[in-house]
Amino acid sequence: MNSDKKRFEKRGLDYPILDGKRTLPGKYYHSQEIYEEEVEKIFYKFWIYACRAEEISNVGDYKLVQVEDESLILVRDKDGSVQAHFNVCSHRGTQLCTESSGNFKSKSIQCPYHAWTYALDGKLLGAPLMTEGDNFSKEDCALKKAHVHIWEGFVFLSLAEKPEPFEVQMEALIGKFSDWKMDELRIAHHIRYDLKCNWKLILQNYQECYHCPGVHPLLSELTPVQSAQHDFSKGAVIGGFMDLTKERGSMTMDGNAAAPPVCEVSGDDLQRIYYYSVYPNLLLTPHPDFVLFHHITALGPGQIVNDCYWLFQPNVINDEEAQAGIKSAVEFWDLTNKQDWQVCEQMQLGTKSKRFTRGYYSGREDVLYALDRELLKALGHDDPESTE
Amino acid sequence: MNSDKKRFEKRGLDYPILDGKRTLPGKYYHSQEIYEEEVEKIFYKFWIYACRAEEISNVGDYKLVQVEDESLILVRDKDGSVQAHFNVCSHRGTQLCTESSGNFKSKSIQCPYHAWTYALDGKLLGAPLMTEGDNFSKEDCALKKAHVHIWEGFVFLSLAEKPEPFEVQMEALIGKFSDWKMDELRIAHHIRYDLKCNWKLILQNYQECYHCPGVHPLLSELTPVQSAQHDFSKGAVIGGFMDLTKERGSMTMDGNAAAPPVCEVSGDDLQRIYYYSVYPNLLLTPHPDFVLFHHITALGPGQIVNDCYWLFQPNVINDEEAQAGIKSAVEFWDLTNKQDWQVCEQMQLGTKSKRFTRGYYSGREDVLYALDRELLKALGHDDPESTE
């Protein structure tokens, strides 16, 4: 285990007990105007999670990714790189693909309307009946692109013209979980959840365990709330962990590991569940024996799609005898997820009241207070704390 | 019968024949902006009907009541009083209850998210892991409350900080129907109607019988349109009555009384059906033998829920032989209601036309003209009559 890992920095002085610090006003979960600001200043600007590299492993494989109004085609190019094209024909704006995933057999992308044809790298190859001249050149008509960065099998996008370097936004993540060799893991299971709540309520829910004793009796038995440690936060990455009570345990229905430890995971990591928010749309939960992650897609101030994935080692996925363990890990988290969705949706409903001004944070919710500050900073809003 | 009852004041000089007086412009039924003004200046300010006391008769019984964006918990407290709490946890704004009615078995209200617990009177009893201090005291964190007033078994709410006294808003109602002893009556039947029209169209429909001959042939046979009398109006209460043609009659499918006269009802009241609008959301219809009422919940400028209830004496409800009579009263009003909903929904559609400027009132619709004036006054709008 690498001794210079950042994971052992403990809760610092900048996160004191915050009893009585106040939450954001309710409008941050309901206002269409604030949501549109978030889209512009966060979803269209930050690096955001898009898909797993394994989902588009062969040349021509593609997956559509929706970022608010924008549809993007993530495609494996001939040179093995991943390209992210806006799903819009340069001719008259027709959406090129409508199937959520597939393979471009011809190794080119053709518009169904007037048959304009693009290379997998987005270059315009052919525009029937169009003559290049003063006002039209193929070169100007390549598909518009988003930036792509792959980190340990996770494909990230940025829709910004000139994004901040990935390594700056994700500094706290780099090298953090290298023992898991996550690029070698594969998707064993996927569940899509449609939720009626603001995207930030899911992040808040993920970042505190104050709710665990009441909401998650089984989880609290496997990893006691008292063991929750704030681990690290820098920029877009905020993390912590909880300790497993059982030797060789994990988050499954019977509390036993679902599979052998992943790759080179060892030492303390064998007894810990890590919870890392990779702001704004990825929640990453490495276990000793598998990795769980949530991909959040906002569809408005009060609606999201939450895609939950379970990553295991390929040899585990292919081992018939290991299926019961995988099933138990899926069942545990599906149960736990649904417990969380219920309270998040109730919080969405309650915070709409005009009588809800601002709530209170306990000392166990200090990370939420920090998340709120990051949001206000990204939006360029005055901090309500400083204006009272 | 009490001789100083207010019920015999006759149509006064202030309600002359108004042929040709004009209606409000169509935007009063369609504009989102005007609707939001109504919510602020009427629904969040006036005393409004919430539920029957009998629906929450035991300690811990509760019913949720929706007032536009606000959800309220009406609950029977240990001391027998009724409390109305905003359904919002003081901690982070989670909605406390989602079931439309029930009983708090523990005689306390617990948030499902972080287990903050409140007494039935709204006081915060416990906030796990929270330390009282400079920024946080339990005393500040009681549930927010609405005002409550119970009149003859009808529970009214006001969301205003300092509402007008109930007796001022409802002056015309006090003592008016004491012979019915309505607090002793019980709900025999309930039907919920979802309607696509503005809430004011239902009040207008209720306050004139000009439409009865064409829309309600059966009703017009039992109570001829010529018998309609404007009775009284003061502030939020406007009323009238119609005469039953049949001795010992009532509003049922065969026109015969559904049950013996209610409590102390006698004299002229045995031959009358009263129609009282208790502005803004209750329509009260005392019959000799039962009481019908409508509870209107606005959900936007063009959508309402209308809950219709039939109240009978408990001994009638429990008498097997009386069931046919109750059924006949329910059937009559369900039929009549649906006839009204049809024309109200057609009026909602028609008034949306840009070519509908303002309509005309007949002398039979003078009360509607007065209702419009009350609305304009409550909203602080100029009267279109005075600006022509």
Added chain:
Amino acid sequence: MNSDKKRFEKRGLDYPILDGKRTLPGKYYHSQEIYEEEVEKIFYKFWIYACRAEEISNVGDYKLVQVEDESLILVRDKDGSVQAHFNVCSHRGTQLCTESSGNFKSKSIQCPYHAWTYALDGKLLGAPLMTEGDNFSKEDCALKKAHVHIWEGFVFLSLAEKPEPFEVQMEALIGKFSDWKMDELRIAHHIRYDLKCNWKLILQNYQECYHCPGVHPLLSELTPVQSAQHDFSKGAVIGGFMDLTKERGSMTMDGNAAAPPVCEVSGDDLQRIYYYSVYPNLLLTPHPDFVLFHHITALGPGQIVNDCYWLFQPNVINDEEAQAGIKSAVEFWDLTNKQDWQVCEQMQLGTKSKRFTRGYYSGREDVLYALDRELLKALGHDDPESTE
């Protein structure tokens, strides 16, 4: 065949090859604000197609026609004329009719609410209990009307107070297709399509055949794309034609005529399919043997209803042996329509992207460029071409 017909004017110098001319910005298909401008300045102002005269052939027959928020009653009056009344009672604004078509048996129109009764010409006949006087006269209370003009069996409306003469807006249409005697044809079939796209995308799709080879393989076999000729455009009418390859052919599943030539159709017209946009809501497609037309009803920036009708000679419709031919014409166009709807809906999706600024027109899409200019002129918007 009339030698002074306007149909042989060929593509003029004002329609050069336009490779690289730019499309409108995407907001013209998505902005609610621009859509509302279009409603005011186009749908509520231009002559628009309403229904076929045959649909209301007997006295008292009516059909409801929706023009955005406005519902109109098209009714056959006693004198044989067609009247277009706003579907709004003058009394309090109730919608008079809700059935999409029917017959006023009483030869009068009665409001279902308070029984106000109007003659078929809209005059108020009776208002029960209303007294004429200073503020109310029946004369002021006639139904509001739209203007009506019938051209070859097609009933057109204008909601403008003072519309441009029909002959001015439709100059290019007058006398154009007199050989078809379209007022003698009858509806053999009707299909309603609900589409998720802007109304202008349907007109654009109709006015270019650049998409035909890829989208319509069967159509392209029957009428090769190279044969497409721009025919004429003046004001609201823009047209062209394509040549049938097969002798005595038509647009059917096997390419053979579905019926004998219509009325006096002869000469070149026996080998041509005409495509005429009658701006803004009628697409007229005369074949040698039948007439196809589309009636477009916009329901918002991204939603339309498209009613497609097949007109044949009455003797063909009544001939049992001709049914297979009619069926084949219906099947061909239903197939072709659905191919078009698919790409139009994909264009609606793609043009929503913020990265779609403006697209490119080929020389085959010159009519679309002209249509865009007409739109900008009607809206009074600056031309983006001139502001670059």
